[in-house]
Amino acid sequence: MSTSDGAVIGSAQIFGSAPRNRAFNVVLLAEGFTTAQQNDFNNACTAFVNAFRATPPFDELSPAINIFRVNVSSTDSGADDPVAGGGTGATARTYFDATFGANNIRRLLVCNTTTALQVAAAQVPEFTVVVVVVNSTIYGGSGGGVGTYSLAGGATEIAIHEMGHTAFGLADEYPYYAGGNETGHDHHPAGEPSEPNVTTNSNRNTLKWRWAVASSTAIPTMSNPNCSQVDSRPSPVPMGTVGLFEGAHYYHCGGFRPEYDCKMRNLGVPFCRVCRQVIWNRISPLATLAARARTPINVVARYPEHLDVFAVASDGRTMSNWWDQASGWAGWFQVQGGITSPGGAGSPITAVDRYAGHLDLFTVGTDNRVYSSWWDISSGWHPWFPIVTLQCRPGSTVNVVSRYSDHLDLFTTASDGRIMSTWWDVRTGWASWFQVQGGVAAAGATVTAIARYPFHLDLFTVGTNNQVYSCWWDERSGWHNWFPIGNLQCRPDATVTVVARFPDQLDLFTTASDGKIMSTWWNARTGWGNWFQVSGGVASAGSPVTAIARYSNHLDLFTLGTDNRIYSTWWHEGSNWAGWFNVSGGVGKPGGQVAAISRVTEHIDLFTVGSDGLVYSTWWDGATGWAGWFSLGVT
Amino acid sequence: MDNVSQPTPTLSMRLIFEYDGDHVRLVSQQPVDVAITGFDIARTQHPGWYIDTRDASGRSLARVPARDAFSGSAEVFPEQHGEPITRTAVAKPRGAFTVVVPVPEGADHVAVVRVAPAQPEVVVPASRATSAVAGSSEVTELARFPLQISR
Numbered sequence: 001m002s003t004s005d006g007a008v009i010g011s012a013q014i015f016g017s018a019p020r021n022r023a024f025n026v027v028l029l030a031e032g033f034t035t036a037q038q039n040d041f042n043n044a045c046t047a048f049v050n051a052f053r054a055t056p057p058f059d060e061l062s063p064a065i066n067i068f069r070v071n072v073s074s075t076d077s078g079a080d081d082p083v084a085g086g087g088t089g090a091t092a093r094t095y096f097d098a099t100f101g102a103n104n105i106r107r108l109l110v111c112n113t114t115t116a117l118q119v120a121a122a123q124v125p126e127f128t129v130v131v132v133v134v135n136s137t138i139y140g141g142s143g144g145g146v147g148t149y150s151l152a153g154g155a156t157e158i159a160i161h162e163m164g165h166t167a168f169g170l171a172d173e174y175p176y177y178a179g180g181n182e183t184g185h186d187h188h189p190a191g192e193p194s195e196p197n198v199t200t201n202s203n204r205n206t207l208k209w210r211w212a213v214a215s216s217t218a219i220p221t222m223s224n225p226n227c228s229q230v231d232s233r234p235s236p237v238p239m240g241t242v243g244l245f246e247g248a249h250y251y252h253c254g255g256f257r258p259e260y261d262c263k264m265r266n267l268g269v270p271f272c273r274v275c276r277q278v279i280w281n282r283i284s285p286l287a288t289l290a291a292r293a294r295t296p297i298n299v300v301a302r303y304p305e306h307l308d309v310f311a312v313a314s315d316g317r318t319m320s321n322w323w324d325q326a327s328g329w330a331g332w333f334q335v336q337g338g339i340t341s342p343g344g345a346g347s348p349i350t351a352v353d354r355y356a357g358h359l360d361l362f363t364v365g366t367d368n369r370v371y372s373s374w375w376d377i378s379s380g381w382h383p384w385f386p387i388v389t390l391q392c393r394p395g396s397t398v399n400v401v402s403r404y405s406d407h408l409d410l411f412t413t414a415s416d417g418r419i420m421s422t423w424w425d426v427r428t429g430w431a432s433w434f435q436v437q438g439g440v441a442a443a444g445a446t447v448t449a450i451a452r453y454p455f456h457l458d459l460f461t462v463g464t465n466n467q468v469y470s471c472w473w474d475e476r477s478g479w480h481n482w483f484p485i486g487n488l489q490c491r492p493d494a495t496v497t498v499v500a501r502f503p504d505q506l507d508l509f510t511t512a513s514d515g516k517i518m519s520t521w522w523n524a525r526t527g528w529g530n531w532f533q534v535s536g537g538v539a540s541a542g543s544p545v546t547a548i549a550r551y552s553n554h555l556d557l558f559t560l561g562t563d564n565r566i567y568s569t570w571w572h573e574g575s576n577w578a579g580w581f582n583v584s585g586g587v588g589k590p591g592g593q594v595a596a597i598s599r600v601t602e603h604i605d606l607f608t609v610g611s612d613g614l615v616y617s618t619w620w621d622g623a624t625g626w627a628g629w630f631s632l633g634v635t
Numbered sequence: 636m637d638n639v640s641q642p643t644p645t646l647s648m649r650l651i652f653e654y655d656g657d658h659v660r661l662v663s664q665q666p667v668d669v670a671i672t673g674f675d676i677a678r679t680q681h682p683g684w685y686i687d688t689r690d691a692s693g694r695s696l697a698r699v700p701a702r703d704a705f706s707g708s709a710e711v712f713p714e715q716h717g718e719p720i721t722r723t724a725v726a727k728p729r730g731a732f733t734v735v736v737p738v739p740e741g742a743d744h745v746a747v748v749r750v751a752p753a754q755p756e757v758v759v760p761a762s763r764a765t766s767a768v769a770g771s772s773e774v775t776e777l778a779r780f781p782l783q784i785s786r
Contacts, residue, residue, distance in 0.1 A: 021668045103723050105711050114662055114731040117651045121733070125649065125667045139714040144703050145732035158712050161720075166703050172710070172720070179719045191752065194681035250722065267712060267720065285672035322673055326688070326696040327737040328645040330673025378772075380679040634670040635645065 003115060006095035009038065009071040011123040015049045016066035020126040022286045022634060024167070026052070026067045027120045027127040031096045031111060031148075032135035035073040044133050044151055045069040051156040055263075057276045061283045070123045072096075078136045079109065079150075087138075098134045098148065109140030109148050116146045129167045131159045157267040164264050168282050170275055171195035173257040173265035175247030180230040187227060188254035197264060197274050198249040199256050209258050209274045210383040211337030212242040220244040220256065227253035235260035242273045277337060285331020288633045289321070289615045290314045293589035294542060295346035296397070297607045297615065301599035302353045309595075309607055309632070310349035310361065311615055312340050318349055318363060318373075318384075321615075321632060331634030332615075336373050338384050339366050343394020344444050344493065345542065345591065350398050354405045362387075362398040362410060370398055370412060387422060390433040391415045397446040403454045411436070411447040411459060419447050419461060437471050439482050440464055444493025452503045460485075460496035460508065468496055468510060485520060488531045489513045495544035502552045509534070509545040509557065517545055517559060535569050535577045538562050542591030550598045558583070558594035558606060566594055566608060584618050584626045587611045607632065646738040647671055648782065650686065650745065653731045654705055659747050661780040662731065669735050675699050676737070680772040682750050686734045688782075691743040697736060701747070704732040738784060746779040 016023065028048060030041040049067050052058055058065065074094040081087030085101015085108070092098075096115055102108040111132050120130040131147040134140070141149035141158030143165055149155040164170040171193060177185050188200050199208055204219040213219065221243030224231035231247050239260060248257035248265075257265065262272035271279065291297075295312040302308065305325035311332075313319050318338030322330045340363045341347040347364035354360065357377035365371045368391050371384040391414060392398075398412045406426035414420050419439035424430050436459065441447060445462035452458065455475035463469045463482070466489050471482040490496075490510055497509040504524035512518050517537035521529045539545065540560040548556050553573035561567045566586035571577045588594070588608045595607040602622030610616040616629045647669050651662045677685060677698040684701040708722045736745060751773050 022670045103709060103725060105723060107714065108709055108711055108723070110709075114651065114653045117731050117733050118663065121649055121651065121663070121665055125665060126669045139712075141712055143710050144706055144730050146730075152714070155712075161712075162710070169700065169702050172722075174720055176719060177722050179721045194683060265720075266717070282672070282674045285674060286670060322678075324676070324697075326645070326739040327671060327676050330676060331670070333673060377679055380681070634672050 003095055005076070005093035006072055006074040008095075008119055008123065009035075009073055011068050011070045013066060013068050014045055015053070016062065018064050018066050018286070020066065020124075023064055023066045023126070023128075024061070024283045024286065025124060025126050025128045026065070027124050027130045028067065028069045029096065029116055029119060029130060029132045030070065030072040030074075030135070031098045031132045032074050032076070032078045032092055032094045033072070034075070034077050037077060037135060038071050038073065040135065041071060041133060042069065048131075048133070048156050048159065052160065055160055056270055057280050061280065064283050064286045068124045068127070070119060072119065079134050081106075081136075081138065096132055098132065100136075100138055100140050102142070106138070107140045108142055109134060109150055110142050111146070111148055113144065113146040129163055131163075154268065157263070161263055161267060164271070164275065168275070168279050169195060170264050170278060171198040171249055173198060173248045173262050173272075174250070175224075175230050175252050175255070177250040180252075185251050186253060188249060188251035193249055193255075195249075196278050197258060197262070197272070199244075200254055202244060202256065205385065206382070207244065208383060209242065210385075212258065212273050212277070213244075214242070217241060217243040220246055222246060222260070224253045240273070277334070281333040285321075285333050285634050287332070288631045289319055289332040290613045291319075291609045291615050292316070292342075292346040293609055293613060294591045294593070295340075296348040296544070296593040297595040297609070298349055298351050299595045299597045299605065299607055300351045300353050300359065301597055302356045302359070304599045307597065307599065307605060308351060308353075308359060310335075310351050311607075311609075312346055312348060314613065316340050316342055316346070316366070318361075320349075328635035329632065332632075335361065336381050336383050338363065338371065338373065340364060341366055341368055341392070341394050341396070343368075343396075345395060347395050348397055350400050352400045352402045352408065354402045354408070360400065360402075360408060362400050364392045364394075364396045364398060364412070368392045368394055368396075368415065370410070387430055387433075390420055390422075393417065393443075395444075399447055399449050401449045401451045401457065403451040403457070409449065409451075409457060411449050413441045413445070413447060417441050417443065417464065419459070437479050437481055439469065439471065442466055442490075442492035446495050448496050448498050450498050450500055450506070452500045452506070458498070458506065460498055462490045462492060462494050462496065462510070466490050466492050466513065468508070485528055486531050488518055491515070491542070493542060497545050497547050499547045499549045499555065501549040501555070507547065507549075507555060509547050511539045511543070511545065515539050515541060515562065517557075535579055537567065537569065537580050540564050540588075540590050540592070544593050546594050546596045548596050548598050548604065550601045550604070556596065556598075556604060558596050560588045560590075560592050560594065560608075564588055564590050564592070564611065566606075584628050586616070586618065586629050589613065645671075646784070647735050648738045648784075649733060649735050651731060651733045652701075652704070652747065655729050656727050657777065659778050661745075664783060666785075667735060671699070671735055671737055675735070680750055682752050682772065685748050685750060686736055687746045687748055688736045688738060688742050689744055689746055689779075690741040696739050696742055699734050699736050701732055701734055706730075738782060742782055742784065744779050744781045747777040749775045749777060751775065
């Protein structure tokens with residue numbers, strides 16, 4: 001009983017039209033179907049497709065899903081059904097050598113997984129998961145590297161549950177190992193499981209799926225009063241409520257699941273909200289990202305061979321993508337279920353890397369409160385939490401500065417325009433919000449901050465009279481009063497961009513009320529210079545100017561022009577500003593922004609929302625010049 | 636965008652492994668045009684089995700999880716809705732699994748590794764902290780196999 005007992009006939013795509021190299025590709029293999037029974041296999045595949053497509057969230061993700069069938073003929077029909085496993089003793093000569101009764105359990109249906117993977121790889125090299133469909137009406141199936149299921153009613157559920165493990169890394173949510181009467185499974189062992197849908201943590205503030213829990217839902221939502229047995233009481237809350245239900249991951253107590261029921265706990269029920277989100281974050285990165293047109297993109301290089309990009313989807317979701325020199329672009333995923341405030345240009349996600357293995361994110365949520373999340377190389381992403389209790393302007397930007405690795409300073413605008421700050425220090429945690437020196441920003445203006453030294457901060461904003469203001473903080477003397485920088489009249493919603501090419505120099509860029517791109521500078525020896533227009537440039541209404549300093553005597557600027565094309569210019573010490581030029585034919589959305597980063601001195605990476613609403617990127621390299629724009633997804 | 640291009644994709648390789656207890660062998664390696672998303676490229680040190688792509692010096696260039704590999708148990712499904720799904724221990728783990736690994740410049744071989752927490756896992760910090768206390772993990776190599784690359 002082996003591959004000599006049949007033949008691979010061929011394959012056919014039976015669902016989906018996504019590019020194979022950017023899709024979730026499911027392969028169904030025929031087992032125990034004779035040549036004359038191939039139509040039965042085809043019908044079974046159609047039934048699987050219907051069941052799969054009807055299972056949320058696969059119904060919403062179908063543009064990124066392909067399903068293939070691989071017709072394989074076997075000499076005999078069915079599968080082995082050994083007596084030792086409670087079966088009839090029947091034997092069948094089949095290609096994948098399927099048998100019921102593995103481990104002497106009749107319903108445990110297994111096959112030669114090596115052969116299954118090799119056939120799938122030969123027929124559909126891009127496959128993601130393989131499922132073997134066994135031609136028998138005896139109920140059975142199994143998981144592992146290859147899922148198997150029979151034609152008995154409801155067995156497709158086995159395949160979808162097993163996909164939860166194999167393709168999405170989900171844990172079993174049932175609260176027992178062997179049905180509930182086993183010993184040694186009263187209490188979950190210490191330690192947090194790595195899977196995203198089970199936990200041992202009952203703290204609401206640090207719960208890994210806190211983003212999905214309503215504040216009115218009790219935590220724990222359901223506790224097991226008797227750990228010697230499984231809690232079989234009905235749910236105290238309506239089905240679909242996300243909370244913390246005790247009994248999960250094979251243990252009666254101490255392990256928790258997100259909802260009362262889930263397909264990872266019981267067959268025949270939907271995936272819970274948390275599992276659906278995990279599945280979404282596995283498949284949606286294969287697609288491009290439609291972003292909010294004017295919400296700034298943020299990019300961080302934790303080290304030169306790595307980029308983390310943060311953008312806001314058109315529906316407000318907090319999205320991230322990352323690039324690593326070794327593996328390319330990872331694809332867009334939603335960060336911890338976050339949704340940002342839609343006011344104005346929309347609240348962006350600001351990010352800071354206090355050290356190479358850590359990211360801190362900040363944004364304003366739909367309730368206009370400031371939220372933070374963090375990623376750490378040792379523990380991954382942590383849920384968004386509010387930095388109480390400030391109410392911001394809808395769509396406010398939270399700017400963050402890390403003067404040293406154990407400290408963060410935050411700046412944003414309150415609902416009444418007051419310029420507010422707080423700080424976090426590893427020793428003391430978060431401080432309370434305070435107004436910075438009575439400052440009030442113009443409607444839509446942001447607060448920009450820079451740390452030229454670890455003991456010094458400079459802030460910039462557009463005041464209510466539409467002039468640029470600055471103030472500073474020094475460790476020895478504290479906060480100093482706001483003062484105007486010249487008498488430039490800005491757009492009220494202008495951003496003041498600042499770059500410190502070296503610690504005793506500041507270069508400022510902003511847009512005047514008529515859209516002119518203006519600059520000034522400060523030097524410790526000479527003080528503030530006068531505002532001047534940069535090479536005659538005029539920005540698209542609302543577009544900020546992005547500036548980076550690759551060297552201490554060099555600046556690169558980026559913005560959208562009045563024709564919404566993406567423009568750049570540069571300055572090098574000893575020469576005048578260059579003329580503005582269009583970057584690789586790039587066109588953005590009116591009022592859009594260009595994010596720029598130089599992870600190595602002779603390299604620039606740019607990001608923007610293109611005229612079609614998708615996020616694009618390009619790069620400049622000193623050796624090769626500007627590349628073409630590409631839609632940012634996965635490579 | 637008037638000038639649209641695509642970045643050069645990283646070479647990917649599909650690997651099929653077969654295991655019998657602690658013994659693992661690489662059955663096949665096949666270059667494949669597949670995008671590997673961040674979901675499958677491990678950036679954190681969660682416990683589990685992984686496949687490392689390494690350079691000649693042994694430095695890890697990329698790591699992908701080998702989900703469901705070396706499982707010591709099997710799931711048994713109920714025929715009737717409402718009856719429990721159960722697990723049964725497998726005396727000797729046996730089977731096969733596949734991964735698609737990125738093969739960047741300098742890749743030389745792959746290694747099957749197990750990441751285990753050396754101490755109780757991450758201690759969840761108190762409310763409003765921004766950092767978790769890291770639990771250091773321990774990486775054990777089970778086997779390594781040369782990559783056959785033709786670019």
